[in-house]
Amino acid sequence: MINATAAGSKAVFLDRDGIINVEKHYCYRINDFEFTDGIFEALRYMQSLRYKLVVVTNQAGIGRGYYTEADFMRVTRFMLDRLGREGIRMDRVYYSPFHPVHGIGYYRKNSPCRKPNPGMIVQAAQELHIDLSASMMVGDKETDIEAGIRAGIPVNVLVTNEAAAAAQSKASVIVPQVKDLLAVFKAMTASGA
Numbered sequence: 001m002i003n004a005t006a007a008g009s010k011a012v013f014l015d016r017d018g019i020i021n022v023e024k025h026y027c028y029r030i031n032d033f034e035f036t037d038g039i040f041e042a043l044r045y046m047q048s049l050r051y052k053l054v055v056v057t058n059q060a061g062i063g064r065g066y067y068t069e070a071d072f073m074r075v076t077r078f079m080l081d082r083l084g085r086e087g088i089r090m091d092r093v094y095y096s097p098f099h100p101v102h103g104i105g106y107y108r109k110n111s112p113c114r115k116p117n118p119g120m121i122v123q124a125a126q127e128l129h130i131d132l133s134a135s136m137m138v139g140d141k142e143t144d145i146e147a148g149i150r151a152g153i154p155v156n157v158l159v160t161n162e163a164a165a166a167a168q169s170k171a172s173v174i175v176p177q178v179k180d181l182l183a184v185f186k187a188m189t190a191s192g193a
């Protein structure tokens, strides 16, 4: 169970591609941005329990030269606008444009903010006064789970329908689809957190 403490707010950290929108390699066009089935209901529920909602997304497509920061900002505005119309307010979006091998120029570096490194989560905790010990991470890759664990988040939820990924995962909970998240969130907060 998850309880908030006086040390800060509780939060749900959300991977973007594969959790908020359907994973389509290096998605940056609004026309390709398709919300996953069940994400609105899951986010609305956690927001109603006063969890902050924070996106932490690797966007190495920027560093690789596939699209620009302006492209990412455009699709982010679209995402936030649509979430807003669904009654969901994201507290912050963090992104890492870097890649240690394939990044071009400035973008080629092993950034502490690129998952599985926990930098984005740690930064969010400082800037938004989040109590990580009362928070959750949700992702579709083991790198998301590793970032959550390294940041000190106790509940790390993996969404995958790949048996091999599930078998090797360090996640606390594994579900096959985003539309299973609402039930996970309800179970995790059952004591009234």
Ligand SMILES: O=P(O)(O)OC[C@@H](O)[C@H]1O[C@H](OP(=O)(O)O)[C@@H](O)[C@@H](O)[C@@H]1O
Residues within 6 Å of the ligand: 015, 016, 017, 018, 024, 025, 026, 027, 056, 057, 058, 059, 060, 061, 099
């Ligand atoms: O919100 P996410 O899931 O952190 O974003 C992942 C995508 O940026 C991108 O990530 C991976 O590419 P890199 O190794 O970071 O270059 C791949 O899984 C791509 O398919 C994803 O679109």
Ligand SMILES: [Mg+2]
Residues within 6 Å of the ligand: 015, 016, 017, 018, 019, 139, 140, 141
């Ligand atoms: Mg992902």
Ligand SMILES: [Zn+2]
Residues within 6 Å of the ligand: none
């Ligand atoms: Zn890669």
